[in-house]
Amino acid sequence: METFDYVIIGSGSAGSVLTNRLSEDANTTVCVLEAGPRDWHPYIHLPAGFIKTFHMKSVNWAYQQEPGPYTGGRSIYAPRGKTLGGSSSINGHIYNRGQRQDFDTWAQMGNRGWGYADVLPYFKRLERRVGEGDETYRGRDGNLTVTTMDWKDTLCEAFMEGAVSLGIPKNPDYNGAVQEGVSYCQRTIQNGLRMSAAKAFLHPANKRQNVHVRTHAHVTNIIFEGKRAVGVRYLKGGRGGEPVEVRASKEVILSGGTYNSPQLLQLSGVGSPELLQSHGIEVRHALPGVGEGLQDHYAPRTVARVKNIRTINELRQGWHLWVEAMKWATTRRGLLSLSPTMVYCFWHSGETAESSDLQLTFTPASYKEGVQGTLEDEPGMTVTSWQQRPESRGYVRIRSSDPFQQPIIQTNYLTDELDRRVIVAGMKLARRLLKSAPLAPYYDYEDFPGPKVQSNEEFLAAATQRGTTTFHPGCTCRMGPANNNWAVVDDQLRVHGLQGLRVVDAAIMPRLISAHLNASTMMLADKASDLIRGKAAPEAVKLPEVAVA
Numbered sequence: 001m002e003t004f005d006y007v008i009i010g011s012g013s014a015g016s017v018l019t020n021r022l023s024e025d026a027n028t029t030v031c032v033l034e035a036g037p038r039d040w041h042p043y044i045h046l047p048a049g050f051i052k053t054f055h056m057k058s059v060n061w062a063y064q065q066e067p068g069p070y071t072g073g074r075s076i077y078a079p080r081g082k083t084l085g086g087s088s089s090i091n092g093h094i095y096n097r098g099q100r101q102d103f104d105t106w107a108q109m110g111n112r113g114w115g116y117a118d119v120l121p122y123f124k125r126l127e128r129r130v131g132e133g134d135e136t137y138r139g140r141d142g143n144l145t146v147t148t149m150d151w152k153d154t155l156c157e158a159f160m161e162g163a164v165s166l167g168i169p170k171n172p173d174y175n176g177a178v179q180e181g182v183s184y185c186q187r188t189i190q191n192g193l194r195m196s197a198a199k200a201f202l203h204p205a206n207k208r209q210n211v212h213v214r215t216h217a218h219v220t221n222i223i224f225e226g227k228r229a230v231g232v233r234y235l236k237g238g239r240g241g242e243p244v245e246v247r248a249s250k251e252v253i254l255s256g257g258t259y260n261s262p263q264l265l266q267l268s269g270v271g272s273p274e275l276l277q278s279h280g281i282e283v284r285h286a287l288p289g290v291g292e293g294l295q296d297h298y299a300p301r302t303v304a305r306v307k308n309i310r311t312i313n314e315l316r317q318g319w320h321l322w323v324e325a326m327k328w329a330t331t332r333r334g335l336l337s338l339s340p341t342m343v344y345c346f347w348h349s350g351e352t353a354e355s356s357d358l359q360l361t362f363t364p365a366s367y368k369e370g371v372q373g374t375l376e377d378e379p380g381m382t383v384t385s386w387q388q389r390p391e392s393r394g395y396v397r398i399r400s401s402d403p404f405q406q407p408i409i410q411t412n413y414l415t416d417e418l419d420r421r422v423i424v425a426g427m428k429l430a431r432r433l434l435k436s437a438p439l440a441p442y443y444d445y446e447d448f449p450g451p452k453v454q455s456n457e458e459f460l461a462a463a464t465q466r467g468t469t470t471f472h473p474g475c476t477c478r479m480g481p482a483n484n485n486w487a488v489v490d491d492q493l494r495v496h497g498l499q500g501l502r503v504v505d506a507a508i509m510p511r512l513i514s515a516h517l518n519a520s521t522m523m524l525a526d527k528a529s530d531l532i533r534g535k536a537a538p539e540a541v542k543l544p545e546v547a548v549a
């Protein structure tokens, strides 16, 4: 049987960074197992290809969530990347780290070394920021190129002026000292092409002799000897494929993502004994927190019909699209180089005393049924609003002992009362932004939720009817001290009570952060690579005393 020092399950945002760092030492062997194919499909690399890979089952797990108490009986779609780069190969390319307070909260929950001053050096080490940024916060020498949206758009400019007219300031860098304010978004795009974690970290590492990347390798379980993880079993080619076992002489690292990492632990006998026994799985190690605590950002989209100007809805039709295709082919700019959202606005709901608890995005386009994936034909503009730090929590549980059956995903969106209040405040602010004076020449009427919606109850009903995920699930293998029965990993990301096994991906977040999750997932993987190698952490950044938003 083949043996490597490290076996990494999943080549996503976390797995790609880990592979790069752990293989820096030429004497260390690393095997990466990825259920999906290579990231060759052109739609992965073309920024606007997002809208195609969104439903493309060859590179997407394309999960469905369970209907929740506040989703109006709907099962919300949950795309996840299934290719080299994982979700970073199909995501919306937004680069957003979150606030200082998010990581300080992780540390306050008992996780040593995870405060903002400790994790900031990793954010900096990973990135090559092109554009504005204070050197205290931004890195210039990393592999991950971060640029700012370079499409100047009349509607976007008017939206930003509208925000300013409501007292929301412009912010040149929401990944700097202060998150609050409005600005064009920052993106993992370089020369009009997607900068996935695979492109930034995995492919350069794969040139090394000591790295072994295997695609179409669907891991079915972790192999244990007693309480020690010693290897993994996978099916070559997926369901019905040849079973293969590989050994890890040092560690098995689970980086399968928020839905699949807890699923694989449960399939391997690690989790709630009641759950495992109900599916006939022998309990290897009782750990009730596995799969529990799922959080995600839930977002209704407020849509207005537009007059006197063209929106993206029309620009992608007919001959316009040919013009845009030519523009992209010759200059790498234009419509096909765009991300699904273009302007970011962070602000207070007034419902919590904490720093900016609302995130709003603006796009000069609108989607059918408010779900990203299919643009509408008539001119439209959209403000998506969500609560940054939700309290509601759900779970991921295996449906059966079949590793190819998708797990039960119940996010329990809006079940906490605070979440309902903040989401309503966000929709009201979205309406005010769309009705602001600078947008007035282009604002025709509100299409959704529509002018009849006025009371808090009516706004909540609309959120229930049309809200959707922003694709940021986390927290299903939470990091915390052993005396918390929800904790799955310790602050070194080792699975409590087991040896030779870590979880390193978005699942370990103890609490959802005020951001999209790609940047922070790569950060935590970079930090994990130092913990695994026993390397000293970079010096913590000296930050101003006063907490900033």
Ligand SMILES: Cc1cc2nc3c(=O)[nH]c(=O)nc-3n(C[C@H](O)[C@H](O)[C@H](O)COP(=O)(O)OP(=O)(O)OC[C@H]3O[C@@H](n4cnc5c(N)ncnc54)[C@H](O)[C@@H]3O)c2cc1C
Residues within 6 Å of the ligand: 009, 010, 011, 012, 013, 014, 015, 033, 034, 035, 036, 054, 079, 080, 081, 082, 083, 084, 085, 086, 087, 088, 090, 091, 092, 093, 094, 095, 096, 217, 218, 219, 220, 255, 256, 257, 258, 260, 261, 264, 470, 471, 472, 473, 505, 506, 507, 516, 517, 518, 519, 521
């Ligand atoms: C549609 C979409 C849009 C998004 N937009 C943004 C955005 O604009 N900005 C942002 O910051 N974040 C965004 N995100 C979220 C962000 O991309 C993810 O949070 C992040 O990539 C998660 O990283 P991860 O390493 O935890 O998991 P992933 O990147 O999902 O990696 C998990 C990997 O493990 C593999 N795997 C799983 N199970 C197995 C198995 N059994 N055997 C072998 N391999 C397995 C998967 O195929 C995958 O490659 C978006 C996500 C999606 C899906």
